[in-house]
Amino acid sequence: MHSESPRSPGNAGTVFFRILGPLQATVDARPVPLARNRQLALLALLLTEAGKAVPLGRLVDAVWGEEPPVTADKQIQTCVWRLRKAFVKAGASAGLIETVRGGYLLRLPEDGLDTRLFERLRLTGRSRAAAGDAIGAVEDYRAALALFQGPPLAGLESPALEPVAAYWAERRLALLEECLDLELAVGRHRELVGELSLLVEEHPLREPLRWSLMAALYLSDRRADALAVYHAGRATLISHLGLDPCARLQDLHRRIIAGDPVLPGAPARAEAQLSGAP
Template identity: 40%
Template sequence: MYPGLIRYETVAKQQAEVRMSEIGFRVLGPLHVCNDDRRLHLKSPRQQVVLAALLLNANRLVPVESLIKAVWDDGPPEGARHQIQNCASMLRRRIRDVGVSEVEIIGYPVGYTMHVSECRLDATVFDRQVAEGRELAAAGRIAMAAGRLRSALSLWLGAPLAGVPGRIMQQEAARLAERRLSAQEDWIDLEMAVGGSAQVTAELYRLVGEHPFRERLRAQLMLSLYRSGRTAEALAVYRQTWQLFADELGLEPSPVLKGLEMAILRGDPALWRTSPARDPFDGEARVEYPIGAYGGMA
């Protein structure tokens, strides 16, 4: 742990522990409904899909037709609306049985709304924390921003909506996964900006392995290696990227990635540039960093 982040690690851990105890509904991983040690086990695929659809649109009206499409795609049976009504009724009762409070499923002639307190749904907490982290970064409070994003990412417990069936749920899961990856990229930029390049390198290798055509991750990996004194490896990542893109896509890396390679070759001081300034609000160093010029945060 580098000194500038010790206090923020502690605060983020405390905040995460509080949120983990409050959250009753989870979509950032397997679909869970829980209250302390009481957990709702939904074996019905229909109930899983309806609950997931309502949670993904928490506090908004979800039309019955949208729920039917999510459950049966383009082949709903006769009486599909009645089956959705039965699912909603069953979900109300089962959620009540595990004692989860601050939630209500309201039926209307055209659909359903699931009213959920913001702190009870992991996806809502995640989005809020990510937004706060980005606002802190824009204000130059880099270490605090990194801690806030780290706390948000700690809410993830695996692949989103794991086990929930259906094409539409797969699409929703892909959208959630993209939000996670975007937050991970922003967090990595911030960690490197406060001196954590060596600490994020292993994570970057893992992410590049999972998303080999994501240029921003490759740029971050090159920069983290260079800042860790591993220049040869940084350049090797560029050569591997060039070969992969040529073989699989028939393309070359973008000008941004090419520019980063050239900057590394000439030892451009901008790759190290930080401009510490005292933050009057929390006492941490404010940092201006050049990652955006080489594929990081804009």
């Protein structure tokens, strides 16, 4: 029904996609205009399965859920045609989205998706941390975290995509917690207090973040504030879950009260406060 003149692969532009935030596509760093409807949901599912054949039925589910129209298959074909047309017009290869048996497949270069860059930076940072280069690891982790431009797949309302969005949101928080631990270890506690305060407010049940905020405050000679953060967290946990803080938080609470070090090699800040030392 529809056809496009083939474009030479050698002349194809560099395609890059973002799903760590609103779905965006560029060719040679120029935005590709995409219709903000079912095309985005279809493209999002193809991107999350890049390099794999996605059955037509899954694409229909992603776009319409449990009540697709009787013309769903035809409408998916039209959506794919329009996507191909938009990308070819922007300078991408005509083979970006392939028709395969029973569905479609999206082919991407290795660095064509922000989640792939995220994972590469995360692994590089993890290797540098294991080698003792904490500052270098923090640089990689912060570069990975900077790839997020909002909630993953923001603005897309599709039950089929919700697990993907939740997965990458959790990946971000897990890496952020790892990064914050390293930054505390290299003495950046004062700089982190503001960021951690906002994070704990946003994620009040996330105990690793509360631990980091308490440690940052204590190391910044703010023992009373650190204890207040603990008690606020304990009240929140009991109110919402009926649980006491985890053992790690309780141990930190005891250390702060005793004026003990909370990190390897960290000074006992409470002793400095009591003696009047700076």
